[in-house]
Amino acid sequence: MAQYSASMVSHSFWFTEFSQYLDLREQGNSDADIRFLATEENYFQQQSTARALRMVQTLKRRVNVLDVDYFDLFPSLDLANQKLINLSTSLQLDPLFDDFLYEVYRSELILGDAKLYSYEIEAFFNQKQIENPKVAAWTEQTVRRLASTYKSFLREAGLLKEQTDYDQVKRPLLDMRLEALLHTKGLTRQLAAFLGR
Numbered sequence: 001m002a003q004y005s006a007s008m009v010s011h012s013f014w015f016t017e018f019s020q021y022l023d024l025r026e027q028g029n030s031d032a033d034i035r036f037l038a039t040e041e042n043y044f045q046q047q048s049t050a051r052a053l054r055m056v057q058t059l060k061r062r063v064n065v066l067d068v069d070y071f072d073l074f075p076s077l078d079l080a081n082q083k084l085i086n087l088s089t090s091l092q093l094d095p096l097f098d099d100f101l102y103e104v105y106r107s108e109l110i111l112g113d114a115k116l117y118s119y120e121i122e123a124f125f126n127q128k129q130i131e132n133p134k135v136a137a138w139t140e141q142t143v144r145r146l147a148s149t150y151k152s153f154l155r156e157a158g159l160l161k162e163q164t165d166y167d168q169v170k171r172p173l174l175d176m177r178l179e180a181l182l183h184t185k186g187l188t189r190q191l192a193a194f195l196g197r
Contacts, residue, residue, distance in 0.1 A: 004096040004128070004135055009145040011058050011090070013156040017044050018086045021059045022074055031060050062089035069181055080158050081175040084194065087157040088182070091190055096135070100124060100150050101193045105159060108169040109196025116160065116167040121147045171196055 020043070024034050037043035038056040046052035066089065074085060091098045104124050108116055125143050129136040138146075151167060154160040160167040174194055182191045191197075 004132055005094065006138055006142050006146050008090070008094055008097060008149050008153075009142065010054065011149065012055075013083075013086065013153050014055060014059060015083055015086050015156060017055060018059055018062060018089075019074075019082065020044065021056075021063050022071065025063060026071060026075075031064075034060070061093055062086070065089050065092045069184075073177055073181060077175055077178060080172060081178050083157045084172060084174070084178065087153060087159075088187065088190055090153060092187070096128065096146075097150060097153070098189065099128070101154075102189050105154065105169065106193040106196060109171055109193075114169040115163075116169050117165070118147075121151070 021034060024037070025031075029037070034043075035053075035056050038046070038052045039049050042049075042052060044052055044055060046055060066085070070085060074082060077085070091101060104116070104120060108114055125135070125147065129138075129143075151160060151162075155162060155167070157172075159170055159172060161170055162168075172194055179191065179195075182188075182194075
């Protein structure tokens with residue numbers, strides 16, 4: 001059974017900070033160096049040391065799922081594809097978010113409806129609550145906050161555009177080099193979701 005977690009409710013997309021973290025690593029800084037910069041020098045311009053620490057721990061986890069191939073490719077990609085790499089790291093770290101992208105977002109692309117309504121998101125979580133006792137134990141508020149976080153991530157990644165009573169589903173223009181890399185790394189579910197296959 002998948003190890004689902006609601007920890008993403010306390011995360012943000014943090015794309016700018018993700019890019020800065022990659023830059024710092026490329027300049028030869030270790031994770032410990034970056035943590036020092038974040039907490040002692042407020043490098044990422046956070047409101048408090050505690051927030052900076054939480055953010056840098058999350059960014060460290062995201063960046064550490066990447067290897068040298070991603071580090072080499074990232075600077076040469078356009079902004080939209082760089083955001084997809086950031087999204088990809090979150091998906092790799094969170095099986096429930098990965099399921100959401102594959103089962104809900106991908107379905108919208110395949111069916112061609114391209115309109116994601118709240119009831120469709122609720123249906124996803126209801127199904128997961130039936131399938132998984134851990135998800136079943138979550139409060140309504142947790143589920144609502146998680147749904148909101150997922151939508152926020154997908155909007156910031158350029159995959160959703162907020163409308164009045166639904167989100168417009170947008171198909172990304174995937175750089176062929178990133179497509180090849182995701183394929184090479186075995187991220188076939190993400191690839192299928194991004195491509196609507």
